[in-house]
Amino acid sequence: MSLAFPHFIVIDDSQLDCFIAEKIIQNTGTYSSIKSYTQATDALESIKSSGVKNDAITIIVLDIQMPLMNGFQFVEAFEQLPKEIQSGYAIFLFSSSINENDKNRMENYPSIKRFYGKPISKETVARMIEQL
Amino acid sequence: MEKQEKIKILYVDDEINNLTGFKASFRMNFNIMIAVNATDAMEHLNSNPDIRVILCDQRMPGKTGVQFFEEIRSRYPKPIRILLTGYTDIDSVIDSINLGNVFRYVKKPWTDADILGAINEANKFYVSNSLLAVKNEELQRAYDELDKFSYSVTHDMRGPLLSILGAIEAAQHMDNISEIRDMLMMMKTSVRNLDDFIQSIHDYYNLNRGELEIKQIDFKELVEEQIRIFSFTYLVSDVKFTTSIVQKETFRGDELSIKLILNNLISNAFKYQKKENKDKFVKLNILVENGSAMLEVMDNGVGIAESLQGDIFNMFFRANSHEVGSGFGLYNVKVAVTKLNGKITVDSELNKGTCFRVTIQNK
Numbered sequence: 001m002s003l004a005f006p007h008f009i010v011i012d013d014s015q016l017d018c019f020i021a022e023k024i025i026q027n028t029g030t031y032s033s034i035k036s037y038t039q040a041t042d043a044l045e046s047i048k049s050s051g052v053k054n055d056a057i058t059i060i061v062l063d064i065q066m067p068l069m070n071g072f073q074f075v076e077a078f079e080q081l082p083k084e085i086q087s088g089y090a091i092f093l094f095s096s097s098i099n100e101n102d103k104n105r106m107e108n109y110p111s112i113k114r115f116y117g118k119p120i121s122k123e124t125v126a127r128m129i130e131q132l
Numbered sequence: 133m134e135k136q137e138k139i140k141i142l143y144v145d146d147e148i149n150n151l152t153g154f155k156a157s158f159r160m161n162f163n164i165m166i167a168v169n170a171t172d173a174m175e176h177l178n179s180n181p182d183i184r185v186i187l188c189d190q191r192m193p194g195k196t197g198v199q200f201f202e203e204i205r206s207r208y209p210k211p212i213r214i215l216l217t218g219y220t221d222i223d224s225v226i227d228s229i230n231l232g233n234v235f236r237y238v239k240k241p242w243t244d245a246d247i248l249g250a251i252n253e254a255n256k257f258y259v260s261n262s263l264l265a266v267k268n269e270e271l272q273r274a275y276d277e278l279d280k281f282s283y284s285v286t287h288d289m290r291g292p293l294l295s296i297l298g299a300i301e302a303a304q305h306m307d308n309i310s311e312i313r314d315m316l317m318m319m320k321t322s323v324r325n326l327d328d329f330i331q332s333i334h335d336y337y338n339l340n341r342g343e344l345e346i347k348q349i350d351f352k353e354l355v356e357e358q359i360r361i362f363s364f365t366y367l368v369s370d371v372k373f374t375t376s377i378v379q380k381e382t383f384r385g386d387e388l389s390i391k392l393i394l395n396n397l398i399s400n401a402f403k404y405q406k407k408e409n410k411d412k413f414v415k416l417n418i419l420v421e422n423g424s425a426m427l428e429v430m431d432n433g434v435g436i437a438e439s440l441q442g443d444i445f446n447m448f449f450r451a452n453s454h455e456v457g458s459g460f461g462l463y464n465v466k467v468a469v470t471k472l473n474g475k476i477t478v479d480s481e482l483n484k485g486t487c488f489r490v491t492i493q494n495k
Contacts, residue, residue, distance in 0.1 A: 016295045016318040023302035065287060067450035067459075096290040099283050118291075119298025 004056035006129060010036035011043045011074065012063040012094070021061055021120050028125045032056050040069040044077055053088045059128055061120065064095040064102060071095075072102075075109045086111060092128050094118050138163040139255055140182055142211070144173045144200065145189040154187075157244055162251065170200050177204065183211050185254045187238075187247075190217035190224065198224065201232030210262070212254035216240055284448050285333065288458055292326040295319075325458070332460035335392055339467045344386040346495045351379050351418050351425070354387070358394055362402070371402055371412040379420040384495040389468040394427065396461040397488050401431035404452060406483070409433075423494045432485035441478055465490075 008031050010021040018036035025031050032055075037043040043060075064071035071093055078086065093106065093115045106112050113131055116124050140163045145151050151166040158164060165180065167173035169192070177183060186204075190197035201213050215228045218240040228234045235257060236250040296319050303315045355375055362373075394416075401414040409432065417428040436444060440451040445466040448459035469476045474492035 014291070014295060016299060016322055019315075019318060020295065020298035020302050023306070024298070027302070027305045065291075067452060095287070096294045097283070097287045118294040119301065121298075121301065 005030050005032045006056050006090075006132060007032045007058040008034040008061060009043055009047075009058055009089075010034065010061045011040050011066075011071075012036070012061075013038050013066040014063070017063065017118070024120050024122055025125055028122050030125065030129060040066055040071070040074040044069075044074060047078070047085065047089070048081065050085075052082075052084045057132055058089045059132070060089055060091045061128075062091055062093050064093055064098070072105060072109070075112060079109065079111055090128070090132055092116060094120060139184045140165065140180055141185040141187065141251060142167065142173060142176050142180075142183050143187045144168075144170070144192075144197070145216070146192040147189070150189065154247075158247065158251075161248065170195055170203070173200070174204070177208050177211070181210075183208075184258045185214060185251050186211045187214045187216055187251075189240075190215055190228070198228045198232040198234075201228070201234060205233060210258070212258050214238060214250050214254060216242065281447075284459075288329055289326065292322040292329075295322045329458045329460065332458055332464060335464045336460065336467075338388065339392070339464060339471065342388070344471065345388065346384050346386055349383045349385050349387055349390060349425075351377050351383070351420060354391065354394065355416065355418070358391075358398060361395070362398065371405055371414055373402075373414050373416075375416040375418075377416075377418045379418070381420060381423075381494070383420050383425055385425070385492060386472060389472055390427075390492070392468050393465050393490055394429075396465045397427075397429040397490075400461060401429050401433065401486070404435075404486070405431065405433040420494075425492050425494070427490040427492075428487065430485065430487040435482040435484050435486055436478070436480040437482045438480075441480060444478065445476075 008021075008025050010018050010025075012018045012021065015038055018038060022034050022036055025034050035046075037046070040062075062071045062074060069077075075091060078089075078091070089111075091112050093112055094117075095102070095115070096118045098115060098117075103115075106115060113128075116128075138161070142165045143151060143154050144167045145154070146168055148168060151168065155164050155166060165176045165183065167176055173186075173188075177186075186201075188197040188200055192200070195203075197215050197217065201215070205213075213232060213234045214236045215232065215234045216238050217224065217228075225237060228237060235254050238246050238250050299315050299319050299322075303312050306312050306315070355377055359373075359375075398414065398416060405412045411432075413432055415428075415430040417426075417430070419426045419428075434452060436451050443449045444451050444462050446459075447463040449463075450459045466476060469490055469492070472492045474490055476488065476490045478486065478488050480486035
């Protein structure tokens with residue numbers, strides 16, 4: 001882990017869940033910046049336009065079940081991006097429930113670090129940072 | 133079975149005289165195919181998958197009837213097998229049952245009554261077997277649907293609850309009252325989502341289990357009731373709600389289904405408004421004439437992308453990432469409209485607005 005705290009991007013179609021995640025992360029104090037998106041497509045656009053970054057890594061807190069572009073579709077699109085961009089991010093999946101199908105699907109995406117149950121807590125934030 | 137199409141049966145015998153005799157006797161009763169050997173029989177079976185009964189002589193050169201049945205059993209499991217034989221030794225009877233899995237055993241020389249009886253019994257067995265197969269398939273489908281249903285329901289019920297749990301946790305570290313108030317407002321939305329969702333499941337259950345209850349419908353009264361319901365949630369907002377109800381004749385229909393349709397379409401129109409829009413509106417038009425009722429709900433909200441319009445009536449589909457939405461409402465509407473033998477169409481443009489039009493017949 002580098003000295004600087006990571007950046008956070010929260011992607012969740014529920015505004016409340018975005019807000020909660022932001023608050024919880026803020027309370028830990030272990031962050032450089034936090035941004036949240038209720039649409040995965042917007043997050044993807046922003047990642048694309050930010051290009052290659054040289055500062056601290058960005059943790060993506062990603063909900064699975066979302067309309068229009070769900071978590072898995074987001075990861076699929078993310079893995080199409082240039083490797084130099086991808087290496088600036090670490091993706092963690094979040095959901096209120098996960099079925100076997102989703103678990104098996106996760107194996108197909110090397111960029112997904114881990115799955116966590118909702119709601120996000122300060123312990124989960126600490127564990128995500130440990131895994132960077 | 134006078135009007136019914138004759139059932140197909142296949143008779144296999146190496147003696148051509150037997151075949152023609154058989155055909156002559158029963159051609160009025162059945163659609164008969166004949167074969168002098170196993171190869172011909174296979175050809176018939178291949179080109180006629182709907183053959184219901186196979187009769188086969190036990191004594192044929194090269195292959196016995198039992199051997200023939202044993203051979204075709206796995207490839208053509210559906211036709212019911214009847215063995216014709218002059219032999220009466222117990223061993224061949226045992227073989228025919230154990231190896232050939234025959235349904236009946238008819239002794240030669242047969243009488244017409246023997247054959248008719250055996251074929252009719254075999255046909256009944258065939259029909260009940262096929263019904264069972266169809267039922268099994270239906271059951272499997274229903275089971276798969278239930279599986280998907282329970283997963284989605286669990287997810288959609290836990291979602292708002294876990295949001296509230298998270299909010300409570302976050303609020304415990306807050307000192308700023310206005311921040312806590314914001315949090316409470318969002319928790320309220322979560323609670324409302326969960327309640328809406330449970331109401332939708334209740335509607336879904338009623339629609340799928342309940343019988344139609346046809347009675348006279350007064351649309352004015354119905355809409356007034358809707359307005360009372362909406363006044364708690366939506367009418368306080370800045371959306372202009374106008375109604376036009378023209379009922380030229382008495383209308384009979386299922387009130388519960390019609391209410392459900394109106395309720396869902398109107399609440400959608402209120403929910404999917406554009407926040408920045410200055411003159412938000414929802415219009416409800418009802419016209420009852422010439423034996424049908426036309427319900428139209430129009431808004432100038434966010435609209436539905438054309439590419440998604442084909443999916444909006446599917447269960448759990450959401451065309452919008454708006455927070456409120458379970459993917460249940462329009463599915464229920466569609467089920468209700470179908471139940472009333474009605475039609476629903478959507479006319480929508482992204483960022484311009486949406487218009488749903490439902491037509492139902494007077495009962």
